[in-house]
Amino acid sequence: MFISWRMFAMNHQRIFSVHINTMCYCKIKAILKRSKTRVPLRRNYGSLPGVVGNDVKSLYSIISPPVAKIRNIGIMAHIDAGKTTTTERILYYSGYTRSLGDVDDGDTVTDFMAQERERGITIQSAAVTFDWKGYRVNLIDTPGHVDFTLEVERCLRVLDGAVAVFDASAGVEAQTLTVWKQADKHKIPRICFLNKMDKTGASFNYAVESIREKLKAKPLLLQLPIGEAKTFKGVVDVVNKEKLVWNPNSGDGKDFERKPLLETSDPGLLKEAIEARNSLIEQLQTAIHRVTVARAAVPVLCGSALKNKGVQPLLDAITKYLPSPEEREYGFLQWYKGDLCALAFKVLHDKQRGPLVFLRIYSGTLTPQLAIHNINRNCTERMSRLLLPFADQHVEIPSLTAGNIALTVGLKQTATGDTIVSSKSSALAAARRAGRGEKKPGKNGEAESLLLAGVEIPDPVFFCTIEPPSMAKQPDLDHALERLQREDPSLKVRLDPDSGQTVLCGMGELHIEIIHDRIKREYGLETYLGPLQVAYRETILNSVRATDTLDRTLGDKRHFVRAELEAGPVGASSGMAVVEYADCVSEDLVQASREAVESAVHSACLQGPLLGFPVQDVAVTLHSLTIHPGTSPTMLNACISRCVQKALKKADKQLLEPLMSLEVTVTGDYISPVLADLAQRRGNIQEIQTRQDNKVVIGFVPLAEMMGYSTVLRTLTSGSATFALEFSTYQAMSPQDQSNLLSQRGGLIQVL
Numbered sequence: 110m111f112i113s114w115r116m117f118a119m120n121h122q123r124i125f126s127v128h129i130n131t132m133c134y135c136k137i138k139a140i141l142k143r144s145k146t147r148v149p150l151r152r153n154y155g156s157l158p159g160v161v162g163n164d165v166k167s168l169y170s171i172i173s174p175p176v177a178k179i180r181n182i183g184i185m186a187h188i189d190a191g192k193t194t195t196t197e198r199i200l201y202y203s204g205y206t207r208s209l210g211d212v213d214d215g216d217t218v219t220d221f222m223a224q225e226r227e228r229g230i231t232i233q234s235a236a237v238t239f240d241w242k243g244y245r246v247n248l249i250d251t252p253g254h255v256d257f258t259l260e261v262e263r264c265l266r267v268l269d270g271a272v273a274v275f276d277a278s279a280g281v282e283a284q285t286l287t288v289w290k291q292a293d294k295h296k297i298p299r300i301c302f303l304n305k306m307d308k309t310g311a312s313f314n315y316a317v318e319s320i321r322e323k324l325k326a327k328p329l330l331l332q333l334p335i336g337e338a339k340t341f342k343g344v345v346d347v348v349n350k351e352k353l354v355w356n357p358n359s360g361d362g363k364d365f366e367r368k369p370l371l372e373t374s375d376p377g378l379l380k381e382a383i384e385a386r387n388s389l390i391e392q393l394q395t396a397i398h399r400v401t402v403a404r405a406a407v408p409v410l411c412g413s414a415l416k417n418k419g420v421q422p423l424l425d426a427i428t429k430y431l432p433s434p435e436e437r438e439y440g441f442l443q444w445y446k447g448d449l450c451a452l453a454f455k456v457l458h459d460k461q462r463g464p465l466v467f468l469r470i471y472s473g474t475l476t477p478q479l480a481i482h483n484i485n486r487n488c489t490e491r492m493s494r495l496l497l498p499f500a501d502q503h504v505e506i507p508s509l510t511a512g513n514i515a516l517t518v519g520l521k522q523t524a525t526g527d528t529i530v531s532s533k534s535s536a537l538a539a540a541r542r543a544g545r546g547e548k549k550p551g552k553n554g555e556a557e558s559l560l561l562a563g564v565e566i567p568d569p570v571f572f573c574t575i576e577p578p579s580m581a582k583q584p585d586l587d588h589a590l591e592r593l594q595r596e597d598p599s600l601k602v603r604l605d606p607d608s609g610q611t612v613l614c615g616m617g618e619l620h621i622e623i624i625h626d627r628i629k630r631e632y633g634l635e636t637y638l639g640p641l642q643v644a645y646r647e648t649i650l651n652s653v654r655a656t657d658t659l660d661r662t663l664g665d666k667r668h669f670v671r672a673e674l675e676a677g678p679v680g681a682s683s684g685m686a687v688v689e690y691a692d693c694v695s696e697d698l699v700q701a702s703r704e705a706v707e708s709a710v711h712s713a714c715l716q717g718p719l720l721g722f723p724v725q726d727v728a729v730t731l732h733s734l735t736i737h738p739g740t741s742p743t744m745l746n747a748c749i750s751r752c753v754q755k756a757l758k759k760a761d762k763q764l765l766e767p768l769m770s771l772e773v774t775v776t777g778d779y780i781s782p783v784l785a786d787l788a789q790r791r792g793n794i795q796e797i798q799t800r801q802d803n804k805v806v807i808g809f810v811p812l813a814e815m816m817g818y819s820t821v822l823r824t825l826t827s828g829s830a831t832f833a834l835e836f837s838t839y840q841a842m843s844p845q846d847q848s849n850l851l852s853q854r855g856g857l858i859q860v861l
């Protein structure tokens with residue numbers, strides 16, 4: 110699990126944000142550097158059929174290309190590496206926009222949400238479709254901010270390849286590592302684009318070395334830069350031995366003494382030489398393609414998106430070296446035999462069109478008005494229209510085949526992560542082919558085994574209450590939250606049973622802030638957020654026994670349960686409570702009661718005895734259990750749950766707090782105040798590294814101490830530092846810290 114924070118301290122106002130998940134990570138980001146006058150949301154896209162201008166290409170020309178000519182590509186990187194700027198250049202050079210969008214001016218095609226344009230960051234991934242030299246490219250610009258890491262993984266899940274963008278002056282940064290691991294998990298072939306070669310401090314060699322060392326990848330240097338930082342002019346194409354210089358005034362090749370083969374003197378030899386060379390280059394390119402697809406190496410290119418250098422060769426590399434959908438191995442395709450199989454990887458709610466669902470089609474064909482079966486929800490629903498996504502604008506199309514990314518209208522129940530097939534019977538047939546049809550026919554269980562692996566949703570570590578402006582507006586708030594959850598499975602909503610308040614649980618402060626903002630803008634509701642709180646955990650330090658008896662007569666039925674159990678600590682970070690049975694409990698009784706007992710133990714551990722946080726690292730052993738015949742499982746559950754709570758209350762209790770691993774990058778002059786400040790935050794410094802001209806402080810610090818860190822770090826370092834945090838583990842609080850927290854929070858009941 111990781112958490113990372115980052116501060117862009119350039120003497121500007123900034124957003125503070127914190128995020129924790131299994132790849133927990135949080136960041137802080139300056140916003141004012143991008144707070145120029147905003148342009149209206151809609152841009153004039155000459156590319157859309159029927160829209161102004163005919164000098165740009167029509168999307169219709171690329172609706173149904175052969176699968177081998179399709180590239181489903183994501184752009185991924187650490188925040189601010191230049192993904193959106195690179196995407197803008199790609200759209201410009203491929204002919205789909207006539208002017209270059211700029212994140213600093215808030216007029217990019219892919220960052221189309223109001224919040225994205227205002228803040229200059231990508232929040233939602235945007236899918237754009239364009240063609241390049243006869244290839245159709247579906248490209249997804251993913252967010253770099255850690256609060257939206259899950260959005261990146263959802264997209265990677267459905268892509269065939271990715272471009273990892275790096276800031277050439279920083280090399281591999283914290284979030285690069287996170288997204289790289291996600292791409293490894295989903296076996297995504299990649300190419301690397303070392304962006305910002307024009308920036309002061311840019312170093313091709315440093316960036317390549319950091320790819321080798323930190324990502325443990327094998328870089329294939331397809332290009333070398335011509336100059337670096339201010340002197341960056343262009344690139345050398347190593348494969349074709351060409352020099353690509355974007356400045357037309359610079360000379361080339363004068364130093365070469367080699368004599369050329371001339372058409373006039375050696376026409377035959379020249380022809381043969383050209384053919385041999387072309388074939389050699391072709392073989393070499395095939396080899397690069399092969400090792401890239403096999404993920405044995407990563408081609409590395411460089412450029413500067415902002416200064417318009419190196420983007421066209423990047424596009425060539427995407428089509429040459431990244432795989433087509435056909436080249437990816439999807440074992441489950443054989444079960445479908447050409448029947449529809451698709452994954453819903455994104456849901457958006459459009460005011461006019463209702464829910465828009467993005468589907469990656471793995472097999473079969475989608476057409477408008479098609480009825481589809483959703484395996485996750487075990488329901489059948491009908492789509493009305495089929496669209497080709499182009500950022501926030503869409504083109505209606507008659508059908509779409511395997512390998513493509515489609516946007517559907519009319520699917521009201523489908524949520525992000527659901528598996529879509531043509532019908533229930535087709536799912537059952539596929540399940541039988543997969544050898545999983547043994548269960549009773551008609552049950553959804555067998556089809557469920559065909560669910561495409563989704564994205565793990567981590568437990569949020571931040572939460573706060575949310576209140577509508579009046580009680581009458583509560584149903585509207587519930588409706589808005591329900592829709593937002595369909596779009597974003599990393600948002601969790603709970604009801605506090607004691608106060609009746611709605612509790613929002615998110616990936617970080619920015620995540621919760623954006624949700625709050627969207628409720629206002631998209632649903633017209635002014636809501637009030639309670640203070641953001643860190644989610645602690647609880648555990649016990651010694652083993653204790655408890656007994657409980659439940660004897661209740663309901664109507665003419667007597668329910669009787671007597672239980673004796675022991676709760677005790679187990680090895681750290683074992684997560685959910687472990688349930689065990691002592692040998693003296695009969696096997697029949699274990700079989701009959703297992704489900705009710707386990708669910709009772711788990712629900713009792715959801716609210717710990719200290720502050721109501723979940724209890725972890727606990728084992729519960731059932732020593733004796735007596736159940737009278739006719740006793741309902743609900744009564745058994747109630748008795749066990751009460752007994753576990755009794756035991757937990759009796760034990761010595763311990764609060765656990767999230768411990769973060771921290772990386773602060775700072776210039777040498779400011780290292781002392783940074784270290785002194787970290788010492789006050791209960792920080793534990795492990796190492797201080799040198800990175801180019803900067804010092805990198807690496808250590809651990811409790812999350813609760815990091816609230817407001819961005820502002821302090823900015824003040825301490827005159828805005829020159831950045832930082833990243835990764836969630837490391839839950840650690841026991843010291844008796845002093847625990848008693849301080851208990852006295853601050855006394856009486857509070859938390860719900861998570």
Ligand SMILES: Nc1nc2c(ncn2[C@@H]2O[C@H](COP(=O)(O)OP(=O)(O)OP(=O)(O)O)[C@@H](O)[C@H]2O)c(=O)[nH]1
Nearest residue numbers: 188189190191192193194230231253305413414415
């Ligand atoms: N010097 C230099 N700056 C660049 C380059 N590319 C992008 N930038 C700047 O870097 C900042 C971030 O660029 P974005 O394109 O928004 O980066 P991003 O990776 O999409 O950022 P998020 O979506 O927020 O993760 C902006 O101020 C850009 O103008 C480049 O090649 N050279």
